[in-house]
Amino acid sequence: MAAGLGTALPPASANATLRPADVRVSAEPDSLFAGERLRYIITVQHDRRDSISVASLKAGQGTPFEITGTKSFSKNLPDGRAEFRMDTELAVFGSGRKPLPGFTVVSGHASAAGPERLVITPSESVTVLSMTDSTVTELRPIAPPVSAPFPTWLMVPVLLSLAALGLAGYFVKLLVTALRRHLDDPVRAARNRLRAIRRQLSKGLQPAAGYESLSNILREFLQKRYQFGALEMVTQEIADELAARRINIRQELIKLLDEADLVKFADRRPDIEECRRSLRIAEVLVATAAEAETTEEEPLMEDSE
Amino acid sequence: MKQETDLELLGRQIAEESAFIDRAREVLATTIIGQGAVIDKVIIALLANGHLLLEGVPGLAKTLIVRTFASAMNLSFHRIQFTPDMLPADLIGTMIYNPKTMEFHPRMGPVFANVILADEINRSPAKVQSALLEAMQEKQVTIGDVTYPLGEPFMVLATQNPVEHEGTYMLPEAQLDRFMMKVIVEYPTFEEELEVMQRASAVQAPIEVQAVVQPEEVFRSRSLVDRIYVDQRVQRYIVDLVTATRSPERYGLGSLSTMIEYGASPRASIFLLLASKAHAFLQRRAYATPEDVKSIVYEVLRHRVRPSYEAEAENMKAEDFIRNILEHVQVP
Numbered sequence: 001m002a003a004g005l006g007t008a009l010p011p012a013s014a015n016a017t018l019r020p021a022d023v024r025v026s027a028e029p030d031s032l033f034a035g036e037r038l039r040y041i042i043t044v045q046h047d048r049r050d051s052i053s054v055a056s057l058k059a060g061q062g063t064p065f066e067i068t069g070t071k072s073f074s075k076n077l078p079d080g081r082a083e084f085r086m087d088t089e090l091a092v093f094g095s096g097r098k099p100l101p102g103f104t105v106v107s108g109h110a111s112a113a114g115p116e117r118l119v120i121t122p123s124e125s126v127t128v129l130s131m132t133d134s135t136v137t138e139l140r141p142i143a144p145p146v147s148a149p150f151p152t153w154l155m156v157p158v159l160l161s162l163a164a165l166g167l168a169g170y171f172v173k174l175l176v177t178a179l180r181r182h183l184d185d186p187v188r189a190a191r192n193r194l195r196a197i198r199r200q201l202s203k204g205l206q207p208a209a210g211y212e213s214l215s216n217i218l219r220e221f222l223q224k225r226y227q228f229g230a231l232e233m234v235t236q237e238i239a240d241e242l243a244a245r246r247i248n249i250r251q252e253l254i255k256l257l258d259e260a261d262l263v264k265f266a267d268r269r270p271d272i273e274e275c276r277r278s279l280r281i282a283e284v285l286v287a288t289a290a291e292a293e294t295t296e297e298e299p300l301m302e303d304s305e
Numbered sequence: 306m307k308q309e310t311d312l313e314l315l316g317r318q319i320a321e322e323s324a325f326i327d328r329a330r331e332v333l334a335t336t337i338i339g340q341g342a343v344i345d346k347v348i349i350a351l352l353a354n355g356h357l358l359l360e361g362v363p364g365l366a367k368t369l370i371v372r373t374f375a376s377a378m379n380l381s382f383h384r385i386q387f388t389p390d391m392l393p394a395d396l397i398g399t400m401i402y403n404p405k406t407m408e409f410h411p412r413m414g415p416v417f418a419n420v421i422l423a424d425e426i427n428r429s430p431a432k433v434q435s436a437l438l439e440a441m442q443e444k445q446v447t448i449g450d451v452t453y454p455l456g457e458p459f460m461v462l463a464t465q466n467p468v469e470h471e472g473t474y475m476l477p478e479a480q481l482d483r484f485m486m487k488v489i490v491e492y493p494t495f496e497e498e499l500e501v502m503q504r505a506s507a508v509q510a511p512i513e514v515q516a517v518v519q520p521e522e523v524f525r526s527r528s529l530v531d532r533i534y535v536d537q538r539v540q541r542y543i544v545d546l547v548t549a550t551r552s553p554e555r556y557g558l559g560s561l562s563t564m565i566e567y568g569a570s571p572r573a574s575i576f577l578l579l580a581s582k583a584h585a586f587l588q589r590r591a592y593a594t595p596e597d598v599k600s601i602v603y604e605v606l607r608h609r610v611r612p613s614y615e616a617e618a619e620n621m622k623a624e625d626f627i628r629n630i631l632e633h634v635q636v637p
Contacts, residue, residue: 267312
């Protein structure tokens with residue numbers, strides 16, 4: 001729907017060759033959404049000897065209009081006059097009724113002293129529709145925002161950082177594992193504890209308590225070193241397990257455990273020297289186990305046992 | 306030092322007094338092939354003054370073991386076949402009217418013997434089972450108005466057939482608890498069965514077993530068993546094992562808490578301690594060790610731990626729980 005043809009209203013001087021009635025404007029459509037395009041047509045009928053142009057179209061900053069395209073052309077009319085036509089495409093902003101932008105028609109005549117100017121203020125207007133509710137104070141997008149393309153170049157430093165972090169973590173893990181292995185080493189732990197018990201004997205620890213600790217240390221050592229439930233086994237079961245695994249130190253170990261059993265269960269009272277000797281033997285056995293985990297014994301030796 | 310001397314002395318006495326065990330084993334071996342573990346458990350029960358529940362399919366020489374054992378020990382023996390129509394009077398005896406004297410006289414039942422074989426105890430109704438179990442507990446029987454003490458030693462060996470349950474009266478848990486141990490009688494090995502077959506095929510009557518042990522020897526041995534030293538550590542281990550059947554989660558066995566309907570009673574701890582001492586006696590030791598406990602723990606606990614419905618659905622038995630507990634409870 002066109003906004004309709006209108007005629008410019010301002011009065012012209014008496015000797016003017018250009019009359020406001022010669023100027024017509026039309027706009028299409030008469031209502032549109034903000035941001036849409038309005039076709040604004042200015043038509044001027046004039047003498048063929050005159051040259052016509054349109055200037056100072058009130059669009060741009062501070063106005064609800066922005067020129068996005070324009071073209072103009074002239075043609076001769078059958079009545080001996082000519083017609084100038086300027087077709088302008090305007091982007092419209094804001095909301096509500098907006099008067100069509102004014103402009104100045106400039107007419108040049110060869111006989112005149114200078115160009116003649118006619119300022120036109122159209123009475124027509126267009127209605128600009130807003131897509132947001134006027135009662136809502138916050139801005140809401142008309143359509144979902146278009147996501148920006150992912151900056152893939154950013155991945156390079158991220159990946160490099162991750163790789164560096166992973167590598168650092170791996171080395172830390174290796175370090176922690178090595179440290180833990182060092183601290184949890186059953187041989188080391190058993191030897192340290194056996195030494196500690198020997199020191200405590202000198203400070204007044206009862207030999208019977210020393211034997212009980214000796215038994216516990218040896219069982220824990222066996223459990224950690226050879227991965228079987230020595231703590232839940234009686235001495236005979238441990239002996240069977242060690243024999244099945246062909247552990248080379250089994251006879252001496254079982255002898256010590258038997259001695260400890262006598263102290264624990266038969267109320268035997270060993271003297272301090274006996275306890276010290278057993279602790280030293282235990283230390284040597286543990287150290288021996290560290291050097292050679294298992295040895296294949298001759299079948300003859302197995303039989304002799 | 307005093308304790309050490311006492312234990313050494315006790316050790317020597319045990320070595321002397323336990324000689325009857327070898328004699329009994331030797332005589333029993335002439336009649337019974339294999340079943341050494343069962344015989345050991347019977348001796349343990351005799352020494353610890355307990356009763357045994359034997360479970361095994363028919364034909365595994367359960368009756369023969371008990372009969373021969375009683376003969377070798379020079380103990381009186383009665384075999385009672387429990388049937389559904391049995392009455393308590395058939396077991397403990399009753400008052401019989403004598404028309405000549407016009408008086409009632411007590412007629413003692415078969416329970417008056419040193420060794421009783423209650424064959425297929427689960428075939429008789431609850432009142433007969435109760436009468437026997439009461440006699441086992443009280444060691445005396447009341448007939449009419451008079452209470453008669455039972456003989457000493459008095460030991461009941463009851464048998465149950467694990468495969469036939471139709472028409473039987475399963476022993477309630479409270480009564481099962483009265484038995485010190487439940488021993489599973491296993492099939493013999495190939496060689497043992499071969500020997501059994503060769504011996505049994507003889508037409509001649511079997512050799513009469515001579516009594517090689519006197520009851521006095523058993524009494525003296527019992528007094529020695531009482532004196533066997535059990536350290537606090539071993540006692541605590543026993544209570545740990547029994548408690549673990551009731552509160553497995555306390556021993557890192559949370560998964561068992563839903564599998565065990567109920568665990569062993571404190572009577573199990575008492576019997577486990579007694580049986581451990583008797584086992585130590587069999588090993589000629591004056592002190593008990595965790596090894597003794599482990600040797601008889603299955604027999605003492607298996608009938609006292611009841612698997613839950615979930616456990617039965619997963620085909621788990623009391624033995625599985627006991628094994629699990631032994632693997633988690635630390636030995637002192």
